[in-house]
Amino acid sequence: MQTGLLYNAVQTSGHLGWGTVAMSSPCNAACFPRVRRVAIFGGTHGNEMSGITLVNMWMKNGAEVQRNGVLTKPFITNPGAVEKCTRYIDTDLNRAFTPENLSTPSGDGLPYEVQRAKEINQLFGPKGSPDAYDVIFDLHNTTSNMGSTLILESSTDHFNLQMVHYIKKAAAPESCAVLLNEHPQLRYATTRSVSTHPVGLEVGPQPQGVLRSNIFESMRMIVKHALDFIELFNSGVEFPTCTVEAFRVHESVDYPRDTNGNITAMVHPRLQDCDWEPLNPGDPMFQTFDGWSIPYAGDGPVYPAFINEAAYYEKQQAFVATRRETLAAAAIRKASE
Amino acid sequence: MQTGLLYNAVQTSGHLGWGTVAMSSPCNAACFPRVRRVAIFGGTHGNEMSGITLVNMWMKNGAEVQRNGVLTKPFITNPGAVEKCTRYIDTDLNRAFTPENLSTPSGDGLPYEVQRAKEINQLFGPKGSPDAYDVIFDLHNTTSNMGSTLILESSTDHFNLQMVHYIKKAAAPESCAVLLNEHPQLRYATTRSVSTHPVGLEVGPQPQGVLRSNIFESMRMIVKHALDFIELFNSGVEFPTCTVEAFRVHESVDYPRDTNGNITAMVHPRLQDCDWEPLNPGDPMFQTFDGWSIPYAGDGPVYPAFINEAAYYEKQQAFVATRRETLAAAAIRKASE
Numbered sequence: 140m141q142t143g144l145l146y147n148a149v150q151t152s153g154h155l156g157w158g159t160v161a162m163s164s165p166c167n168a169a170c171f172p173r174v175r176r177v178a179i180f181g182g183t184h185g186n187e188m189s190g191i192t193l194v195n196m197w198m199k200n201g202a203e204v205q206r207n208g209v210l211t212k213p214f215i216t217n218p219g220a221v222e223k224c225t226r227y228i229d230t231d232l233n234r235a236f237t238p239e240n241l242s243t244p245s246g247d248g249l250p251y252e253v254q255r256a257k258e259i260n261q262l263f264g265p266k267g268s269p270d271a272y273d274v275i276f277d278l279h280n281t282t283s284n285m286g287s288t289l290i291l292e293s294s295t296d297h298f299n300l301q302m303v304h305y306i307k308k309a310a311a312p313e314s315c316a317v318l319l320n321e322h323p324q325l326r327y328a329t330t331r332s333v334s335t336h337p338v339g340l341e342v343g344p345q346p347q348g349v350l351r352s353n354i355f356e357s358m359r360m361i362v363k364h365a366l367d368f369i370e371l372f373n374s375g376v377e378f379p380t381c382t383v384e385a386f387r388v389h390e391s392v393d394y395p396r397d398t399n400g401n402i403t404a405m406v407h408p409r410l411q412d413c414d415w416e417p418l419n420p421g422d423p424m425f426q427t428f429d430g431w432s433i434p435y436a437g438d439g440p441v442y443p444a445f446i447n448e449a450a451y452y453e454k455q456q457a458f459v460a461t462r463r464e465t466l467a468a469a470a471i472r473k474a475s476e
Numbered sequence: 477m478q479t480g481l482l483y484n485a486v487q488t489s490g491h492l493g494w495g496t497v498a499m500s501s502p503c504n505a506a507c508f509p510r511v512r513r514v515a516i517f518g519g520t521h522g523n524e525m526s527g528i529t530l531v532n533m534w535m536k537n538g539a540e541v542q543r544n545g546v547l548t549k550p551f552i553t554n555p556g557a558v559e560k561c562t563r564y565i566d567t568d569l570n571r572a573f574t575p576e577n578l579s580t581p582s583g584d585g586l587p588y589e590v591q592r593a594k595e596i597n598q599l600f601g602p603k604g605s606p607d608a609y610d611v612i613f614d615l616h617n618t619t620s621n622m623g624s625t626l627i628l629e630s631s632t633d634h635f636n637l638q639m640v641h642y643i644k645k646a647a648a649p650e651s652c653a654v655l656l657n658e659h660p661q662l663r664y665a666t667t668r669s670v671s672t673h674p675v676g677l678e679v680g681p682q683p684q685g686v687l688r689s690n691i692f693e694s695m696r697m698i699v700k701h702a703l704d705f706i707e708l709f710n711s712g713v714e715f716p717t718c719t720v721e722a723f724r725v726h727e728s729v730d731y732p733r734d735t736n737g738n739i740t741a742m743v744h745p746r747l748q749d750c751d752w753e754p755l756n757p758g759d760p761m762f763q764t765f766d767g768w769s770i771p772y773a774g775d776g777p778v779y780p781a782f783i784n785e786a787a788y789y790e791k792q793q794a795f796v797a798t799r800r801e802t803l804a805a806a807a808i809r810k811a812s813e
Contacts, residue, residue, distance in 0.1 A: 195738070196765050224789075225562070282683040346619040346683035348786035352742040352763050401532070405689040426689050428533050449685035452561075 168377050168470035171298050172273070174369045178212045178263050179204060179362065180277040183233050183330045184450070185220025186347040189358045190278025190340075204362065206370040216259055216277075216330055219251055224348050226450055227252055233277075236328040241266060256330070264333035275334035276365060278358060281343035282449045283458075284412040287315040287357050290339030291385070292332065294319055299336050300468035301378045302368045309364040313357070316415055317385040318444060318461065325388050325459070338365070344412075347449055377472035386415065386442050386461035393455040395425055395433060404433060406447045406457060414444050418460070425457070505714050505807035508635050509610075511706045515549045515600050516541060516699065517614040520570050520667045521787070522557025523684040526695045527615025527677075541699065543707040553596055553614075553667055556588055561685050563787055564589055570614075573665040578603060593667070601670035612671035613702060615695060618680035619786045620795075621749040624652040624694050627676030628722070629669065631656055636673050637805035638715045639705045646701040650694070653752055654722040655781060655798065662725050662796070675702070681749075684786055714809035723752065723779050723798035730792040732762055732770060741770055743784045743794060751781050755797070762794070 181194030197204050197213035204211045215221055219228045229250035240253045241260050249257075264271045281288075287310065289303045307315050318341070320326050331337035340361055345354045372378070394402040404425035410418065417440040418424065425433040435441075441460035445451060448458075518531030534541050534550035541548045552558055556565045566587035577590050578597050586594075601608045618625075624647065626640045644652050655678070657663050668674035677698055682691045709715070731739040741762035747755065754777040755761065762770040772778075778797035782788060785795075 192739075192765070282686055344683075346681075346786050347685065348789065349619055349683075349784055350739070350742050351748060351784065352745045353748070355742060355765075402529075402687070405687050405692060408689045411688060411690070428529070428692075447686055447688065449683050452685065 168379075168472045169297050170474035171372075171471055173373050173473050173476060174209055174273045176210045176212065176272045176274075177366070177369060178214055178272050178275045178334065180214055180216045180275060180330055182215040182217050182221040183277055184226045184231075184279060185217050185222070186224050186226055187278075187280035187345075188348065188350040189280050189342060189345065189355045191215065191221055192350055192355060193278060193359055193362070204366060206366050206373075208373055209366075209369060211366065212263075212272075214263075217252065217255060219255075226347070229253075232256060233279075233330050234327045236260065236266065236330060236332050240328075259330060260333050266333040272334040274336045274338065274365075274369065275331040276338050276340055276362060277329065277331040278362075279339060279341045280345045280347075280354065281341050281445060282346055283414050283444065283446050284344045285316065285341060285414045285444055286343070287313065287361050288318050288339075288341040288444070289315060289361070290318045290320060290341055292320055292326065292329070292337055294321060294385070294387075294466050296336060297469040297471050298372075299338060300383050300466055301372075301381070301471050302336075302338070302365060304381045304383050304468060305368040305371075305378070306361060306364045307383070309367070310361060313360075315361065316444075317383055317466075318388065319385045319464070319466070320388040322388045325391055372471070372473055375473055377470060378468075380470045381468050383466045383468055385464050385466050386444060387464045388459055389441060389462045390437070390460040391456045392424075392443075392458050392460055394452075394457045395427070396455075402452070403427060404431075407432060410443065410458075411447060414446050414458075415442055417441070418443050505716075505809045506634050507811035508709075508808055510710050510810050510813060511546055511610040513547045513549065513609045513611075514703070514706060515551055515609050515612045515671065517551055517553045517612060517667055519552040519554050519558040520614055521563045521568075521616060522554050522559070523561050523563055524615075524617035524682075525685065525687040526617050526679060526682065526692045528552065528558055529687055529692060530615060530696060530699070541703060543703050543710075545710055546703075546706060548703065549600075549609075551600075554589065554592060556592075563684070566590075569593060570616075570667050571664045573597065573603060573667060573669050577665075596667065597670050603670040609671040611673045611675065611706065612668040613675050613677055613699060614666065614668040615699075616676060616678045617682045617684075617691065618678050618782060619683055620751050620782050620784060621681045622653065622678060622751045622781055623680070624650065624698050625655050625676075625678040625781070626652060626698070627655045627657060627678055629657055629663065629666070629674055631658060631722070631724075631803050633673060634806040634808050635709075636675060637720050637803055638709075638718070638808050639673075639675070639702060641718045641720050641805060642705040642708075642715070643698060643701045644720070646704070647698060650697075652698065653781075654720055654803075655725065656722045656801070656803070657725045659725045662728055709808070709810055712810055714807060715805075717807045718805050720803045720805055722801050722803050723781060724801045725796055726778060726799045727774070727797040728793045729761075729780075729795050729797055731789075731794045732764070733792075739789070740764060741768075744769060747780065747795075748784060751783050751795075752779055754778070755780050 181190035232252040235256040395404040407423040423432040443458040446458040518527035569589040572593040744760040760769040761772040780795040
């Protein structure tokens with residue numbers, strides 16, 4: 140573990156997208172303000188039990204998630220859905236943080252999650268403003284065999300890139316994939332997007348409404364590593380340039396369906412549970428109820444994720460095809476105060 | 477496969493509980509009427525996708541489930557819940573076939589599933605009457621690692637005992653467990669109970685709302701074997717006495733909970749996914765969020781099933797403890813017509 144200040148000479152300033160908020164005093168690394176406020180969200184989907192259970196636990200006793208000089212706020216984002224153990228009441232909260240929703244006047248007629256999004260934006264944002272929380276971890280489960288996955292929304296948020304690099308190393312030999320969603324159409328307005336550095340954490344496989352001890356412990360460990368990173372960063376440690384292997388969202392692939400929208404084939408047994416493994420043109424992708432295989436017909440290998448995720452049938456997605464990519468993270472350190 | 481008539485000399489008549497409907501002409505085996513009508517139910521729980529998908533498929537093209545001289549009726553029992561991909565709308569349909577519900581007058585104020593139970597009882601029953609369907613297979617999925625499981629409601633329905641014996645042999649080397657629920661408190665009023673010979677088929681693990689090809693094919697194969705048995709029985713084949721290894725429902729075990737009803741421990745990783753394996757006194761059963769083990773404290777080994785089933789959190793059940801038992805099936809054959 141890095142314990143002292145590290146310096147390196149890579150010239151990165153001036154090329155650092157959003158996320159570089161403060162550039163103070165001569166600095167060979169990208170400088171970010173000290174992390175003051177972190178939120179840990181559970182229950183954005185009310186039937187994803189690991190995050191709900193962890194957040195409820197930390198709300199009773201937060202010692203495990205406290206770090207020096209950081210306010211850590213565990214928070215249940217969709218209590219109505221948690222109460223009913225359902226994904227959502229009226230609409231998917233994790234798609235609800237659009238400018239339109241966040242600027243619409245409050246009122247009795249609003250869908251439950253739109254009202255809730257406005258409240259969360261007030262408490263932890265406003266989105267895009269200097270008053271927003273520094274980091275939000277939003278804890279999710281998937282029915283897919285994805286293991287632990289960190290989800291990023293920007294390839295140029297170097298604070299987050301350094302954090303996921305740190306987490307991946309700390310979690311080894313357990314693997315922790317990084318899913319990057321910058322796709323112009325497939326990107327969506329997440330709950331965590333109200334913060335400066337939004338991080339999704341997706342752990343599976345776990346059925347909806349079930350709490351599995353192995354998934355619970357995996358999620359807990361990733362959050363621990365993330366908070367450790369923040370504490371190190373705040374202490375003044377400089378993180379040198381590095382690279383991060385990521386899977387970039389490329390395409391959404393739906394099940395074959397009939398004219399009524401009913402599916403006519405299943406994920407092929409040779410694809411089922413093979414998240415993150417290469418799917419090459421010609422590889423079996425679906426199996427019809429009559430036993431016929433439907434091969435993947437894309438150009439070149441993709442790396443499927445969210446294969447046969449329960450919640451995505453209604454979103455017309457059998458899996459998301461990703462492409463592997465190496466992201467470059469600039470050196471970072473805390474800005475002088 | 478048995479193809480001719482078999483006779484044996486075991487004296488069984490007079491000791492054959494309910495299920496022996498007709499005793500005609502001298503007969504060394506228990507005689508049952510020819511099976512005329514079979515129903516295959518899917519969607520009793522609207523988020524258990526294998527049965528829903530199979531039944532929808534067979535409603536479009538029933539060739540696969542047709543057998544000589546038998547009317548086979550595939551039927552979606554809870555279309556409202558299927559539409560919403562939820563277990564139920566108002567109340568659990570698979571607990572709703574009580575005498576009180578079935579005899580209550582119809583009306584607008586009834587819970588959806590109570591109204592539905594009354595309709596199903598009219599279509600496939602009336603329960604306990606000679607007009608009822610001969611056999612109903614009710615297709616379910618579980619999130620538990622139970623494999624294929626046949627659920628019986630009586631240890632003295634020799635027709636069903638012979639059928640599950642046949643299915644187990646036909647399915648080998650795939651295993652197919654038999655769960656027997658005759659428990660005075662834990663038995664419940666199932667959808668299939670409107671028929672003379674009710675059979676539950678439970679296949680897992682499969683998350684709610686997900687269709688997995690391996691689970692789909694396992695369920696399909698068990699139904700095929702069951703229908704083959706009925707065809708053989710109708711053809712006049714006599715099935716000699718045999719024994720059936722079964723797991724008898726013994727006790728329901730809840731999660732540890734706090735005074736608000738929230739769970740305070742998870743299924744222990746050494747118990748998770750170990751359905752049908754012996755759980756001995758002192759074996760770890762739950763794990764608290766602090767990492768403490770809670771051992772099983774019963775007297776003697778039990779065989780857990782429905783371990784960490786999603787739908788049973790609300791029923792205060794972490795698993796059902798069963799005991800192994802060898803059931804004796806009388807010889808059976810079709811009664812003379």
